[in-house]
Amino acid sequence: MGWLWLRWSWRDLRSRWVQVTAIAFIIALGSGTYSGLTSTSEWRRRSYDASYARLRMYDLRVSLAAGSFVDTAALSAVGTELESAGTLRSSAVQLVGPIQVDASQRGRTILVPGRVVGVEPVRNGPTVSTLSITAGRGLRPTDSARPVAVLDEHFGKRRNVGPGDRIRVSGKVGLTVVGRGVSPEHFILLGDAGTFTTEANFALTFVPIGTAGELLGQPGRANALAVRTRPGVSVTQARRALSDAFAAGFPDVGVTITARAADPGYRLLYDDIEGDQRLYNIFAVLILLGAAFAAFNLTTRIVEAQRREIGIGMALGVPSRRLAVRPVLVGMQIAALGAGLGVVVGLGVGSLMIQVLRSYFPLPVWRQDFQLGIFLRGAALGIALPFVATLVPVWRAVRVAPIDAIRTGVVTKRGRGLGWLAKIRLPGRSVTALPVRNVFRQLRRTVMTALGVAASIAVLLGVVGMLDSFRATIDHASKELGRSAPNRLAVTLATFDLETSSAVTTTRASPLIRRSQTELQLPGSVRRAGVKPIDLLVTISDLQSPIWHPTIHERVRGDGVVLTEKAADDLGVRPGDRVLLRLPYREGLTSYRYVEQAVPVIGLSAMPLRSLAWMDRRVGDSLTNLAGITNFVVVEPKAGVRTEEVQRALFGVSGVSSVQLVTDFADSLQKELDRAVGILLIVEGAVLLLALLIAFNAASISADDRARENATMFAFGYPLRSVVAMEIGESLLVGIIGTAVGLLGGWLLLDWLVTELLPTTLPDLQIVTALSGQTLLIAVLLGVLAVALAPLLTVRKLRRMDVPSTLRVVE
Amino acid sequence: MSLIELRGASRTYQIGERRVTALEAVDLTVDVGEFVVVLGPSGCGKTTLLNLVGALDVASEGEVTVAGHHIVGASRGELSRFRRETVSFVFQTFNLFQALTAIENVQFGVDVTGRHREEPDRAMTVLERVGLQDRAHHFPHQLSGGEQQRVAIARALATGNPVLLADEPTGELDFRTGVQILELLHEQAHVGVTVIIVTHNREIARVADRVVELGSGRVTADGPPVGGQVPINELRW
């Protein structure tokens, strides 16, 4: 074949190096984002596996029924016995309970609920569910029963509380923070069943188990045992052994044994991978598609520019195969460059994602192993894309009769289908017609460019629109919660308490409070025969409460439960239907049993959190046998009293576990989401870049294509700015078409994401499709303005144009 | 004073180490309404000369004055304005705007100077002058080469500029069509437009008032055509 062709194609490449580089970048962005995004699940899984392994996550965890405690030594003995019996490798006792944390520092008031986790203070411990220390130090044997704590990294980092700081727990006890860390049981922060907890508003506090006993008023006691099984012992075997041992050792105490695979945090982390990956894949494919349109468009133009030379070759009898070599070589060179850059982009996207995830989940191990397979696939796509993109126009080019290829004017079949356009008279000067004409003259080209822009806009809308939808959802919840008494506070009690207990009466008697109401918040679940149960947090209160009560739709007569629309939808029930409600039922003074009862649904709430449900006191009391008992007091401060004052005042009441502003829930959820958008911002960035590259490229190539006409205009003294204005006019049209298509596609994508995909990844949330004006504005600015203004980038080229030479060229 | 005046005009190009002299110390004056043919073999500098007059290019040395405008040393904006208001071009390869119809291409000539914008029918009138009123709404690719060139001439005339520069206007055309084009250009000189035509075809030169011969960038002869001016219908090539 000879070096001539290679050298020739190399020269083609050099003469269009700006565009070639831009196409390569587009391909790199497409294939790289694709590899980067599609490879995440693999390294996330590996990172999680490694992190859980390093921190010796439990295989099984036995927790005693709420309110039950046993002697630490006795509990510890159960573990040791099973260790010597060869069932367990190691075991560790824990004492876990709710607390109220005052982490206020130097003028910043931080009063939050939390959880104390008492662990054995062994060096580098505990032996099961080890703490990974991120700042300061861990707990030591010498810390035993001393007032020191390791603060959970999530909370500590968000609130900027760390080693050396002091916090106060449940009223009086001061603790010195010696370090920050994470436990594998809490890589992801979860509150109590059915509640939403946010990092900034939940203080997980690790202390020596003796200290925890003091804090919770349970000295010398424990309520959980985390174990690791011995290799070769199955989880089922170990579970049986444990449950036998507990039945024998503590016959009166109910226990729940959780396997690692059923750990809510563990499950959530791994489940998230799947859901996220599905989302990333969609974006990856769309970005790739956008890049494909762009690459196809651009290579087509490059080939078309060679069409005449191809025709000459054909006239000279050169076989088509050989003629195709030159443009295909150009395609290959672009492909190689693009695929190479794609690996860089892919690794870049991957490491950005790791950074975001790292800041989100403080795992001890994050590994981004290079995944050859996925990157090869990305590179293959990166190569195939421009290759196919050149082959198609080349094939078309070598098929035309040489006579047509050589003839001027007919070269690109200009003007096909323009007849009808000539009939459209545009006002003003002749040149105002040009941009419109040019757009339609090369319809395929216009469509390709517009589709590239449209794909970018659609992804942008999908990404940002999801965030908008989250916000709208939270907003919606916020409005409902703040409908009345927006400054009310939720006082959570440490345990179930009599309404006449001192914790309750002291709280309600506070002089800072205008009115109050006792309620019950019970974890439970609801199902319908044949349908998977849904976890619930049932609030049993006065459904006509003047302080606040949920807005109930489709209310039917009678007694029963109010579910959220989402829960009802998922269960397939309507008001009037019966559901099976599982709730704790009080049997003795402090013993409970879960009981399932058929209860009618009497109405629906539009609250977006599926796990919320309400019941009137009258009904609830009889269903749970909890009349006269409460674990939750809602208080409304007097006019003029700051909520913080109330928080401080009630913070000191013993038996109170937390005092939180009800609307805080929405605020902190919002902040949490804002933080979680990091990964989507990467996608957004890639998309923005892609759109700009497409716009620039389209402008640059069309400037090349029009060189002759522009030179003619210059010859007639038509000013540069007017020529640029014309180019802008044309780009503007393409931008408007692309943006319009993109907006439509984006909305459909978003709606699909929100109504089809999110429910599977975030089953607990009812998200409404929403797009903010700001998002629309960004999309329009990008799609219309950026694309329209892209020709400005060609001004330099136009200014430097050698007019005589350009005119001289015989096309 | 003459309309066009070149004094010692040279144009050199630097290609790497080598220096190419396209035009060397050319002295030339052309008066209003003259019909001048610039004749010479390929590569002798004809196009370069035309581009200097049309301010598409600027002389490396010497002076070029057209209708009182000094082209050497003028700013980019001034050159652009000069081209807009003083000269108009007809190219060998027509260079029509492919997306505009015949009449719209002509309208471009009207629009670009702005001089005749109040005459709503000017484009059509000019198109009639080149005999293409029937083809007004055709796109360039729907026209033959001769028709395209006539549209190009109409576009140039529509500007109403005093100087018309045509570089090998018949180069792409057959004999008969070429003659028609030539006739059209010749007529313009009669109505006061100064026409300079570049050609390598000695036969064409016979219709000119005046023939400027170039050889290797220099003027080798200047005067009436050798053997005397002949009417266009006597040409054969």
Ligand SMILES: Nc1ncnc2c1ncn2[C@@H]1O[C@H](COP(=O)(O)OP(=O)(O)O)[C@@H](O)[C@H]1O
């Ligand atoms: N842009 C340029 N760069 C280098 N050389 C040029 C350029 N334009 C013209 N020339 C050279 O100047 C000479 C005259 O060119 P030109 O005026 O086009 O000749 P003609 O029109 O008489 O055929 C030629 O030798 C040509 O190669």
Ligand SMILES: [Mg+2]
């Ligand atoms: Mg020439």
